[in-house]
Amino acid sequence: MSSTDGTAPPTAPPDGPRDEKLELGPVGHLGDRLFAGMARGSGVLVVAIVAFVGIFLLALAIPALANNESSFLFSRIWEPGANPPQFGIAALFYTTVISSIIAMAIAVPIAVGVALFTTYYAPKRLAAPVAHAIDLLAAVPSIIYGLWGILFFAPILRPVIDGLGSALGWIPLFQKSVTDNVGVVFTASVVLAIMILPVVTAISREIFAQTPVAHREGALALGSTRWEMIRMAVLPYGRSGVVSASMLGLGRALGETVAVLIILSVPNGNDPWTSSIFAGGETFASKIANNAAEFDSPDKTGAYIAAGLVLFVVTFLVNSAARLIVARSGPGGKRPRRIKRIGDKPQSEGATL
Amino acid sequence: MAKRIEVSGLNVYYGDFKAVEDVSMTIEPRSVTAFIGPSGCGKSTYLRTLNRMHEVIPGARVEGKVMLDQQDLYASGVDPVAVRRVVGMVFQRPNPFPTMSIFDNVASGLKLNGVKDRKKLTEVVERSLHGANLWNEVKDRLDKPGAGLSGGQQQRLCIARAIAVEPEVILMDEPCSALDPISTLAIEDLIEKLKDRFTVVIVTHNMQQAARVSDQTAFFNLAATGKPGRLIEMGPTKQIFSNPNEKATEDYITGRFG
Amino acid sequence: MTTTLAANRPAYDGKTLDLTGKSGARAFRNTLASVLITLCFLIALIPLVWILWTVISKGYGLLLDGGWWSESQRGVTVRREGGGAYHAIMGTLIMALITAVIAVPIAILGAIYLVEYGRGTKAARVVSFMIDILTGVPSIVAALFVYAVWITVFGFNRVGFAVSLSLVLLMLPVVLRSTEEMLKLVPDELREASYALGVPKWKTILKVVVPTAFGGIITGVMLGLARVMGETAPLLILVGYSKNINLNPFEGFMGALPTMINQDRTELALQPAADRVWAAALTLILLVLLLNILARLVARFSKVNSK
Numbered sequence: 001m002s003s004t005d006g007t008a009p010p011t012a013p014p015d016g017p018r019d020e021k022l023e024l025g026p027v028g029h030l031g032d033r034l035f036a037g038m039a040r041g042s043g044v045l046v047v048a049i050v051a052f053v054g055i056f057l058l059a060l061a062i063p064a065l066a067n068n069e070s071s072f073l074f075s076r077i078w079e080p081g082a083n084p085p086q087f088g089i090a091a092l093f094y095t096t097v098i099s100s101i102i103a104m105a106i107a108v109p110i111a112v113g114v115a116l117f118t119t120y121y122a123p124k125r126l127a128a129p130v131a132h133a134i135d136l137l138a139a140v141p142s143i144i145y146g147l148w149g150i151l152f153f154a155p156i157l158r159p160v161i162d163g164l165g166s167a168l169g170w171i172p173l174f175q176k177s178v179t180d181n182v183g184v185v186f187t188a189s190v191v192l193a194i195m196i197l198p199v200v201t202a203i204s205r206e207i208f209a210q211t212p213v214a215h216r217e218g219a220l221a222l223g224s225t226r227w228e229m230i231r232m233a234v235l236p237y238g239r240s241g242v243v244s245a246s247m248l249g250l251g252r253a254l255g256e257t258v259a260v261l262i263i264l265s266v267p268n269g270n271d272p273w274t275s276s277i278f279a280g281g282e283t284f285a286s287k288i289a290n291n292a293a294e295f296d297s298p299d300k301t302g303a304y305i306a307a308g309l310v311l312f313v314v315t316f317l318v319n320s321a322a323r324l325i326v327a328r329s330g331p332g333g334k335r336p337r338r339i340k341r342i343g344d345k346p347q348s349e350g351a352t353l
Numbered sequence: 354m355a356k357r358i359e360v361s362g363l364n365v366y367y368g369d370f371k372a373v374e375d376v377s378m379t380i381e382p383r384s385v386t387a388f389i390g391p392s393g394c395g396k397s398t399y400l401r402t403l404n405r406m407h408e409v410i411p412g413a414r415v416e417g418k419v420m421l422d423q424q425d426l427y428a429s430g431v432d433p434v435a436v437r438r439v440v441g442m443v444f445q446r447p448n449p450f451p452t453m454s455i456f457d458n459v460a461s462g463l464k465l466n467g468v469k470d471r472k473k474l475t476e477v478v479e480r481s482l483h484g485a486n487l488w489n490e491v492k493d494r495l496d497k498p499g500a501g502l503s504g505g506q507q508q509r510l511c512i513a514r515a516i517a518v519e520p521e522v523i524l525m526d527e528p529c530s531a532l533d534p535i536s537t538l539a540i541e542d543l544i545e546k547l548k549d550r551f552t553v554v555i556v557t558h559n560m561q562q563a564a565r566v567s568d569q570t571a572f573f574n575l576a577a578t579g580k581p582g583r584l585i586e587m588g589p590t591k592q593i594f595s596n597p598n599e600k601a602t603e604d605y606i607t608g609r610f611g
Numbered sequence: 612m613t614t615t616l617a618a619n620r621p622a623y624d625g626k627t628l629d630l631t632g633k634s635g636a637r638a639f640r641n642t643l644a645s646v647l648i649t650l651c652f653l654i655a656l657i658p659l660v661w662i663l664w665t666v667i668s669k670g671y672g673l674l675l676d677g678g679w680w681s682e683s684q685r686g687v688t689v690r691r692e693g694g695g696a697y698h699a700i701m702g703t704l705i706m707a708l709i710t711a712v713i714a715v716p717i718a719i720l721g722a723i724y725l726v727e728y729g730r731g732t733k734a735a736r737v738v739s740f741m742i743d744i745l746t747g748v749p750s751i752v753a754a755l756f757v758y759a760v761w762i763t764v765f766g767f768n769r770v771g772f773a774v775s776l777s778l779v780l781l782m783l784p785v786v787l788r789s790t791e792e793m794l795k796l797v798p799d800e801l802r803e804a805s806y807a808l809g810v811p812k813w814k815t816i817l818k819v820v821v822p823t824a825f826g827g828i829i830t831g832v833m834l835g836l837a838r839v840m841g842e843t844a845p846l847l848i849l850v851g852y853s854k855n856i857n858l859n860p861f862e863g864f865m866g867a868l869p870t871m872i873n874q875d876r877t878e879l880a881l882q883p884a885a886d887r888v889w890a891a892a893l894t895l896i897l898l899v900l901l902l903n904i905l906a907r908l909v910a911r912f913s914k915v916n917s918k
Contacts, residue, residue, distance in 0.1 A: 024424060024435040035813035039724035042717045043738040046787070049780065050741045053748065056759040113651025121648050130652065132903075137659050138834075139899045141841025143869045144892045147876060148662050194658045201655070225637055227644035248746065255749020257844035258869070262876065285751040285844065292848045301763065308755040312748065319747035323740065409806060411731060438809025448800035452822040462808035465818050511804065518808055 057309040064302020072306065076273055078287070080303030081294065087303045089310055091273055095281035096311070098173075099185050099260070100253035102277065103192035108246045110193075111200035118201075119208045120230060131205060138198035146262030149191035154182045154263070161186055165278050175276035183265035185277040191259055196249035203248065207241030208234050240326050247322030251315045257285035266290070284311040355382035355552045356422040356439075356521040358403060363417035364581075365398050365407065373399045374581035376417075378571060380522075385544055385553045387563035387590065390573030391605065395582025396556050399573070400524050403554065404440035405433040421521065438466070441520035445527045447507030449499030449514070456495040458510055462518035477517050484550075485513035486543050505536020512543060516551070523547060525555040529562065541566050560606060564594050572602045663896070670893030673886055679894075683866070684854035689875060689884040696891055698856040698866035702771065703898065705860055706867065707840050709775035710782050715832055717779075718786035719821075725787075726794040727816050746784040753780040754845035761849070771860035773849040774867075778839040785838060789831025793824035826909065833906030837899040843869035868895040 067085055070077050075088020118131045161184065165176035177184060215233040224232060265280035267273075282290070288304045295301040358380040365373040373395035380386045388396040401407040402415050405426060419426040426436050449458045457464070459478045468474060478495070482488040487509040491502070499510050508528060515523055525544070529537040544566045547553050557563050563570055571587035586599045597603045673679050682695035721738070729735030757777040761767050797820050805815040821828070846852075851864035852874050871891045878884035 024426070024431040024439070029432075029434070029811045029813065031813045032811055035816070036728050039720045039728050042720035043724040043729060043734070045717060046721055046738055046745065046783070047741045049783075050744050050748075052760075053752065053756045053780070056756055056764070057752075060759045060763055110651045110654055113648045114655045117648045117652040121645060122652075133659060134652075134655055135903070136663075136900070137655070139837050139841075139896070139903055140659075140662055141843070141869060141892075141895050141899065143841070143843045143872050143876075144662065144666060144896065147872070147888070147892065148665055151879070152661070152665055153658075197655055225641035227641040228637070230644070251747035251749075255747070255751060257749065257751045258847075258873070285749055288751050288755065289844050289847050295758070295848075298763075301758075305755055305759060308752050312752045315747040315749060315752070316744055319743050320740075323743055404807065406803065406807060409803060434806075434809055434811045436809075437807050441809075442803075442807035444800060444803060444807075446800060448798070448804045450801060450804070450819055450823070452819075452825070461805070461819075462810070465805065465808065465810040465814050514804070514808065 053312065054309075057305055057312060060298075061302055061306035061309050064299050065306055067299055068303070078303075080300045081297070085299045085303060087306075089284070089307055092282055092284050092287055092307060093310070093314075094275065095185060095264075096254055096283040096285070096314075098275075098277060099189045099192060099281075099283060100250055102186065102189035103196060103253045104246055104250045106190060106193035107197045107200055107249055108242070111197050111245070111249075112204055112242060114197070114201045115204035115208050116230060116234070118205055120226065120234065134198050134201050136198075137194065138202070142195060142256060142259040143262070145191055145195055146259035149187065149259060149263045150183060153191060154187045157187050157190060158182065161278050172275045173277055175274060175278065177274070177276060177279040183263050183280055185264065185279065185281050188260050188263045189277065191263060192253045192256055195256065195259060196252050199252055200242075200245045200249040203245035204238060204242050207238040207245075211237040244322040244326045247318055247325070251318050251322075254283075254315055254318065255285055255311060256283075257289045261286040261289050284308065355550060357382045358522065358552065358554075359418075359420040360403075361418045361420075363399070363402060363415065363419065365395065365402055366412075366414050366416075367410070368412040371581040373402075374583050376584045378584060378587050380552060380554060381569065382521075382552045383548055383550070384568040385548045385555060385566050386569040386571065387567035388554070388556045388571050388573060389558075389560060389563050389605070390582070390585075391575070392558070393578075393582070394573040394575050396571075396573045397526050399582070400526055400554060400556050401442075403522070403524055404437050404442055406437065406442060408433055438462075438518055439520055440522040440524060441515035441518060443508070443511050443515050443523065443525045443528050446531045447504055447511050449502070449507050449510050451498065451500045453499060454496045455491050455499045455502070455510060458499040459513045459517050461514060466518075478513075481513040481517040484516050484547075485509045486539065486546070487513055503536070505532050505539055508532060508536065508540060509543060512540075512547075516547070520551065522552040522554065525553065527556050527558060530558060537562070560594075564590060570594070572597070572599070572605065574601050574605070666889060666893045666896055669885070670889035670891075673890035674893060679890065683856045684871070684887075685856070687854065689878040689881050692883040692886070694854075694887075696866075696868065696871060696887075696894055698854065699868045699871040699891060700894060700898070701856065701858055702853075702865040702867040703840055703869075703895070705858060706771050706775045706778065706865070707836055709772065709860060710778040710839050711832065711836055713775065714779045714782040714835065715786055718783050718831075718835075719790050719828065721783075721787045722790035722794055723816055723821075725791050727812070727820065742784050742787055745780060746788065748780060749844075750777070750781055750842050751844040751848075753777040754848040756780070757845070758848055768862075769848075769850050769864070770862060771850050771857075771865040774845045774865075775860065777845040777849060778842060781842065782835040782839045785835035786828075786831045789834065790824070790828045793827030793831070794820060796827070797823045829909045830906045833902045833909075837902045840899055840902075841869065841895060843873060846870045847873070868892075868898070 064080070064085065065072055068087055069084040070086040070088045072088055074090050075086070076091040078087045078091075079085065080087045114134055118127050118134070122130050164174055168174035169176050211234045215237060216229055219229040219232040260283050264282060264286055266282055267280045284307050288308055291304060295304065360379075361377045363373065363376040364371060376399060388400060390396050398407060403419060407413040407415065415427060421439065425431070450461060453461060456478055459481050460474045463474060463477060479488065482491060487506060490506060491510075499507065502510060512523075529540050532540065541562065544553055544555065548568075555567065567590045569587065570590040570593040572585045572593065573582050574585045575582050585601050586593070586597060588598075593602060594606060597606065676695075678693070679695040680700070681697050683698035684694040687694035721742070725735050725739060729738065754777045757773050761773045761776065762769065767773070801819055801823060802815055805819045806812070810818070846867050846869055850867075852870040853864035853866050855866070857863050857865050868891050872888050872895070875884040875888045879888060
C-alpha cells in the first residue's frame with residue numbers, strides 16, 4: 001500500500017486509481033533456470049556422445065593398428081587373426097564407396113522426380129497418399145530388402161548385368177565376373193538405391209513444397225508452363241536441399257549393413273581382387289557384421305573397430321560436406337530463420353497514406 | 354485498472370545501432386494514445402519497451418526510465434515476465450494459439466499462470482469475450498479452435514485474451530493492419546470501449562484511425578535514414594491533426610511527407 | 612446512314628489474342644517433364660508393391676495361426692513346423708521401448724535447446740553440427756561403439772540393453788531433428804503472444820510451443836521407433852539370438868524379429884524355416900506400419916487440444 005511507502009502519485013485522478021504497488025519481482029524463475037539447464041545439458045550430451053564414439057573407437061583401434069603388419073590404408077589383405085595380424089581396408093573402402101555412389105546416382109534423379117510428382121503433379125487428393133506410399137519404403141526393414149534383393153530382384157537384374165557386361169566389359173568397372181555370382185556389387189547398389197530413395201524423396205519433397213508462393217506465382221504470371229515454373233522457381237530454391245538430402249542418402253548407403261551383407265557374395269580368398277561392380281565383395285559394414293563372432297581377441301576386435309572407425313570418419317566427412325554445401329549455397333538451401341527486427345514490417349499496406 | 358506511464362530519456366539499441374533516441378512522454382490512464390509516424394521510425398520498437406517485449410530480440414537493450422505509476426519497469430529486481438502481466442499486448446497479426454479452443458485461448462493467460470478454478474475461468478472468459486465484443490459471435494462454439502474464426506474475430510479474440518489477465522495497460526501494435534475495413538471498424542469500436550478500463554496505446558500507420566480513436570497522439574520521425582527515431586511532438590489528437598506545432602508533423606499529416 | 616448504332620459499332624477491335632496455348636516446343640517439354648516425373652513415381656512404386664506382395668503372400672499363413680503370437684521357437688528346429696514369434700516380438704518391443712525412453716527426452720530437450728535457447732549462438736551451431744554427424748553414424752558403428760564401451764571396457768555381457776543403448780544413438784538424431792523442425796515452424800507470434808500474457812519462457816515452451824508442434828514431434832518419435840525396430844546390425848553384434856522367451860533386457864540373449872529372420876535365412880530351402888522367415892518379416896513390417904498409422908492418428912487428434 002502506498003500509505004506505507006509514501007509515494008502515492010501527487011495528482012490522483014478523481015475516479016480513484018489503485019495506487020498499490022504492483023508485484024513485479026523477483027527476477028529469474030526457478031523453472032526457467034531448471035528447464036534451460038536441462039535443455040542445454042541435452043545439447044552437451046549430444047556433443048559428448050559423438051566425441052565418445054570417436055574416442056572409444058580410436059582407443060580400441062590403436063593397439064590393434066600398432067600390431068598390424070600390413071598397411072592399414074592400402075592393403076587389401078584382411079587377416080587380423082594371423083600372427084602377426086595383417087589387415088588393410090583398401091578393398092573394403094573401394095566396395096563401400098563404389099556401391100554407395102552408384103546407389104546415389106540411381107536414387108537421386110528418381111527421388112527428385114517423385115518429390116516433384118507429389119508436390120506439383122499429383123492431383124491434390126492423391127498427393128498425401130502418394131507421399132505416404134513412398135514413405136512406406138522407408139518403413140521396410142533393411143533385412144527384408146536384403147532377402148527380397150537376393151531372392152527375387154537379383155535374378156531379374158541378371159540379364160541387365162550380362163548385357164552391360166558384354167557391352168562395356170572392356171572397362172574394368174564393368175568387367176564380367178569370372179565367377180558367376182548373383183550377389184554382385186551392382187545388385188547391392190540398386191537395392192541400396194531403393195532403400196535411400198524414400199530418404200532423399202522425403203527431404204526433397206519438403207524443400208520443394210516450401211518454395212515461396214511468390215516465386216511460384218511469379219513464374220506462372222510470366223506465362224510459364226508448369227515445368228518452366230519448376231525450373232525457374234522450385235528447383236533453384238530446392239537445389240541445396242536436394243544436395244544435402246543426397247548426401248544423407250549417401251551416408252545411409254555407406255553404412256547400410258544387413259541388406260548388403262545378405263546380397264553380396266563374399267569373394268573366395270583365392271580369387272584375384274577385381275574392381276568390377278559385377279563381382280562380389282565386402283563393405284566395411286558387411287565385413288564387420290559378418291564377423292561379429294570373431295570378436296574374441298583384442299587384436300581381432302581392434303581390427304574391426306579400426307574398420308568401423310574409418311567408416312565413421314567417411315560418413316563424418318560426407319555429412320560435413322553436405323552441411324558445407326548447404327551453408328554456402330544461396331537462400332532456400334536451409335530455410336533461413338528469419339531474424340526479426342521489430343521495425344521490419346512484413347506488410348507495407350498503410351505505410352504511406 | 355489503468356495506470357499512467359511516464360517515460361523519460363529513453364534510448365533503444367539493437368546492438369550498437371541506436372533505434373530510438375531520447376523519448377520522454379506521459380501516457381494518461383483511461384485514454385487512448387496513438388503513435389504515428391513513417392515506417393522504420395521506431396514507434397513499434399518503442400512500444401515494445403513499454404512492456405519489455407523488446408527483450409525477446411537478441412541484442413536489444415534500453416537506456417532510460419519507464420515508470421508505471423511510480424514503479425520503474427527497468428529497476429533491478431523487476432521481472433519482465435511480471436511486467437507483461439501488467440502491460441498486455443496485441444499484435445499486428447492475430448495470433449491465437451492454434452492448439453487451443455476459443456475458451457482456452459481466452460483463459461490461456463490465467464491457466465498458464467496456474468489458475469485452475471474452472472468457475473473463475475468460465476467467468477473470466479465470458480467477461481473478457483463480452484469486453485472484446487466477441488461473446489455473441491462465439492458463445493455457441495467456445496470449444497472450437499480459435500484459428501477457425503475470421504481475421505477480425507481472431508484479433509478480437511486476442512484482445513479478449515489480453516484483457517483476461519486484467520492488465521493495467523494494453524499495447525496495440527498496428528492491430529488492424531492485417532484486417533479488412535469492416536473488421537477494422539469493429540476493432541476501433543472496441544478500442545473506444547476499452548479505454549473505460551485500461552490505458553490503451555496504439556501504433557498505427559493509418560492516420561484516420563489515429564484521429565478517430567485516440568485522445569493523444571505522438572508523432573515519431575527519423576532525422577534521416579540510419580539515424581535513430583525520435584518523438585517529434587505529442588499532444589491532444591485534435592490539436593496534432595489541426596494545428597501541429599512542428600512543420601514535420603504537419604507535412605506528415607497532410608501527406609506532404611517526403 | 613440509317614443503320615442503328617448498335618449494329619454499326621464493332622463489338623471488338625477485330626484482333627484476336629491467341630489464348631490457345633504455348634508454343635509447340637514448350638508444350639512438348641512441359642508434357643515430357645510431366646511424363647518423366649510421373650514415370651519416376653511409378654518406378655518408385657514397383658519395389659514397394661513387389662516387396663509387400665512378396666512378404667504378404669509368403670508370410671500371411673503363419674500369422675493366422677494363434678500360436679504365432681503366443682509361442683516362442685523353443686525346441687523348434689529348422690525342419691519342424693510350429694512355434695511362434697512371441698519371443699522375438701517381445702524382444703523387439705522391449706528394446707525399442709527402452710530406446711525410446713532414453714532417447715526421446717534427450718531429443719526433445721536438445722531440440723528445445725537449439726530452437727528456444729541456443730538460437731544463433733556458437734554453441735548451438737556445434738550441437739547442430741554434431742547432430743548431423745550423429746544422423747550419419749551407421750548402425751554398425753553405433754553397435755561397435757557400444758561394444759567397445761559395454762563389453763570391451765566395462766566387461767559386461769551381450770544383452771538387450773546394450774542393443775537399446777546403440778539404438779539410442781540412431782533414434783536420438785531422428786527425433787531431435789524432426790522436433791527441431793517442428794519447433795521452428797511454430798511462429799514467433801505465438802511465443803510473443805504468450806510472453807505478452809506474462810507467461811515465463813519455460814511455460815511458454817511447454818504449454819504453447821511444444822503442444823503446437825506436438826503432432827510433428829510424435830510423428831518424429833514414431834518414425835524414429837520404426838527405424839530402430841528394423842535395425843539388425845546392433846542385434847548381431849550386441850545380443851545373441853535366443854529362441855526362448857526372455858523378457859529381461861539385462862540378462863541373457865534375447866529374441867528379436869530381425870534376428871529371427873536372420874537366423875533362418877540360410878535355410879530357406881526348408882519350407883518350415885522359409886515360412887517362419889517370411890512370417891517374421893511380415894510381422895516386422897506390420898509392427899512398423901502400425902507405428903506409422905498410430906503416428907498419423909496421434910498427429911491428427913493432437914492438432915486441436917481443447918480444454
